[in-house]
Amino acid sequence: MQEALIQIVLYTIKEKYRTEKEFYSSQLSISQDNWERWKNNEISLKTKDEQAIINLFTDYEWMLVQKVIRNATFFPEVETHPVEEYLGIKFHVAKKWVSSGNAELSFQQDNEKEATDQYRKKNMTILKIDMNYDFWSYKDRVELSLPGIIQQQIETEKQDLLEWFKENIEDHYAR
Template structure:
C-alpha cells in the first residue's frame, strides 16, 4: 500500500467519525465537488493549501504526526499496510494509556459538537493531554466513543486504564471507529 492510500484511509475515517457523510465534509467544509474529492483520494489531484489545513484540523497536532507516521509505515510494513486505520486507532489508545500513567497529564470528557445534518450525534470524546512543563506545549489525543458517557468511566486514572485495557471495550471502540469508515459508493457532485 502506498503512503498516500494509507493516509487517505486515515483521513476518511476521521471525517466519517465526525461528519454524517464524506459529502457533508467535502461540500460544507472544503467547498469542493465529489469529483475533486475522489480525485484527491485517488492521488490524481492535490488540494489547495487551505483545504489541507482544514483536513489537518480533523486531528490534534499529535494525532496529525501519528497519522503521517502510520501512513509512512504502511509503505514498508505489511502488517500496517493491511489495516492502517486500525493501526492508527490502536496506537492512539496505547499512547493515551501510557500518558494517563504519568503525573503531567490532564484528562477530560467532552461531547462532540452537534449541528443538524452535518456532524454525528451521541459521540463522547476522551481528551488526554500531556504537558512538558513549558507554557502552551502539550500533546493531545482525542478518543471518540459512541454510546457511553464519561459518567460510566469517570476521570480517575485507574478507571480509565481499566477501560483502556478491557478487551471488550477496546473491541467496541475499534468496531465503532471502523464502522465510521463506510465508503460511500455514490458520490454526488
C-alpha cells in the same frame, strides 16, 4: 499521496461526521467529483483544504499519522492496515500517558465544539487526554471517540474519569 493517508482520513471523517459529504461540503467546499478524484489520488487539494484535513487531528495525532504513512512504505502489514495501525498506536499512547500519572483527562465541552457542530455526529463524545510538559504552549493531546452515553453515565454516577478510564477503556476503545 499515500493510500495510507486517504484511509486514515476517511476513517476519521466517518468517526467525526455524519457523512463524507457533510465534511467535504462544509469544510472543503469542493464538489463530490473533486472529492472522489482526491480519494482516487487523481488531484491534489488546495493548501487551505489540506489544512482542513490536518485539522481533523490534534498536532500529536497528525504526527502519528505521518509515522504510520512512513511505516506503510516499509512494512506491508502497515500498508495493508494503516487505520488499525494508527488507532492502535494512538490508543497505546493514551494508555501510557494515563498510566504515567501525568495525563489530564476531560470530555470535550460544548463550548469547545466547532461552528460545524451541526455536521458532527451527535451520539458520541470526545475524551481528551492531555500531556502537559510544563512549557508554555507545549502540550500534546490525543482524542478518543466514545459513545455519548459514557459521559452521561460517568456524570450521573459521579464516577471519577481517571478511574473509569483505567477500569473500562479497553471495553470501549480497544480495536
